[in-house]
Amino acid sequence: MSITSQDIVPFNKARADLTRLTDEVRAGHEKIITRNGESFVALVDARKLDYYHRLEREALARANVQLGLLNDVAAGLQDIRAGKPGIPVVEASARAQARFDAAIAARKAKA
Numbered sequence: 001m002s003i004t005s006q007d008i009v010p011f012n013k014a015r016a017d018l019t020r021l022t023d024e025v026r027a028g029h030e031k032i033i034t035r036n037g038e039s040f041v042a043l044v045d046a047r048k049l050d051y052y053h054r055l056e057r058e059a060l061a062r063a064n065v066q067l068g069l070l071n072d073v074a075a076g077l078q079d080i081r082a083g084k085p086g087i088p089v090v091e092a093s094a095r096a097q098a099r100f101d102a103a104i105a106a107r108k109a110k111a
Contacts (some may be wrong), residue, residue, distance in 0.1 A: 003032060011035045014043075058107065065103045069096065 007029055014021055014033045021031055021043060031043040044052075072095075079086065086092075 003030060008032045008034060011040060057110070061103060061107045065100060068099060072096070
């Protein structure tokens with residue numbers, strides 16, 4: 001849902017109308033509270049905030065998996081440049097799948 005001009009509320013007005021504002025937020029209308037004419041804080045439904053935090057944790061977990069895979073690629077390239085023998089594709093694929101599965105299991109355990 002997008003923020004409209006009606007969703008921008010000066011701090012002193014928010015203080016006076018807090019009950020009404022929280023009812024509107026609970027109904028799906030997030031509010032931006034301003035102070036001295038600038039954005040200060042936001043009123044967001046707690047359920048939506050929990051959802052945002054879950055998304056953030058999941059994105060971080062995905063980034064960690066991707067970083068691990070990139071590290072594996074970099075190490076493999078260094079081995080190739082050094083003339084070290086590689087591992088069979090099937091074994092490499094199995095290792096990558098195992099790391100992926102472990103990351104997914106760890107993420108589910110935290111949720």
